[in-house]
Amino acid sequence: MSGVVLEGLVAARGTRRVLDGVSASFPPGRVTGLVGTNGEGKSTLLRVLCGLLRPTAGGGSVLGHPLDAPHRYVHRVGAVIDGPALLDGHSVRRNAEVVAASAGVPAGRAAEALEQVGLAGASAVRAGRLSMGMRQRLSLATVLLRDPDVVLLDEPTNGLDPVAVLGLATIIRAAAAEGRCVVVTSHDVHLLERVCDRVIVLRGGRAVHEGELAELLGGPPAPPAVPGLADRLGALMAPAGASGMGVVA
Ligand SMILES: Nc1ncnc2c1ncn2[C@@H]1O[C@H](COP(=O)(O)OP(=O)(O)OP(=O)(O)O)[C@@H](O)[C@H]1O
Numbered sequence: 001m002s003g004v005v006l007e008g009l010v011a012a013r014g015t016r017r018v019l020d021g022v023s024a025s026f027p028p029g030r031v032t033g034l035v036g037t038n039g040e041g042k043s044t045l046l047r048v049l050c051g052l053l054r055p056t057a058g059g060g061s062v063l064g065h066p067l068d069a070p071h072r073y074v075h076r077v078g079a080v081i082d083g084p085a086l087l088d089g090h091s092v093r094r095n096a097e098v099v100a101a102s103a104g105v106p107a108g109r110a111a112e113a114l115e116q117v118g119l120a121g122a123s124a125v126r127a128g129r130l131s132m133g134m135r136q137r138l139s140l141a142t143v144l145l146r147d148p149d150v151v152l153l154d155e156p157t158n159g160l161d162p163v164a165v166l167g168l169a170t171i172i173r174a175a176a177a178e179g180r181c182v183v184v185t186s187h188d189v190h191l192l193e194r195v196c197d198r199v200i201v202l203r204g205g206r207a208v209h210e211g212e213l214a215e216l217l218g219g220p221p222a223p224p225a226v227p228g229l230a231d232r233l234g235a236l237m238a239p240a241g242a243s244g245m246g247v248v249a
Helices: 042-049 092-103 108-116 132-144 162-177 189-195 229-237
Strands: 004-013 016-026 031-035 057-062 077-080 150-154 181-185 198-203 206-212
Touching: 004 042, 016 042, 016 198, 031 042, 031 162, 031 189, 042 077, 042 150, 042 181, 077 132, 092 108, 092 132, 108 132, 132 150, 132 162, 150 162, 162 181, 162 189, 181 189
Parallel strands: 016 206, 031 181, 031 198, 077 150, 150 181
Antiparallel strands: 004 016, 004 057, 198 206
């Protein structure tokens, strides 16, 4: 695995050059936070990386393949962009099974992924009846079960309760520990501080900062000895024996 490398990437939405020469790298085995104010092009960049949008100019590579040959790598990229895309008329289990079948992975992976995101107890619920946070979890399960080498998550805490945010952070860290290249866009600085190894800042169509989170914070990461608000709320809100992203009754 060689992650993602961008070299002078240019991409437009409509007539506007949203990305105007982005050079940056997203290494495997690490979580890179992609940040910037509203409209700076974070989602646009993720759309390019999963082959939904063609760059106008510049280039780079994904998993060692040229960016302009998405057919060589998109099957190894898992993404949740612009919110969950689900089959609302089908159950949670069916949604996961359909993705497993289309990706050619064993059906057992669907059940494992639902367990991992805390949705095993809601397998029979119709996707259209899920809350926003549960939809996010199901979407994440459909990404993870395909075992992708690159994981792209666009605002993954939208709609998640504090217990689920802690579970999400654990899953994101585990994905990187397994060697995956993980890219997270978020305005949730608590999540970014908790999960990121590195941070890239987009401004004016370019990557104006790229570096280690620890450097940005001016030293080694603070020891997790003192629980923050997320930990305290998580402990108060989690049902007894909850694991993964929380148990769904
Ligand atoms: N389908 C579209 N057609 C035209 N312009 C678009 C389209 N989608 C997004 N844009 C524009 O592209 C720019 C970048 O949008 P993008 O969603 O990539 O930003 P973002 O950094 O993810 O923003 P946010 O933090 O608000 O999610 C914005 O100016 C937006 O208005």
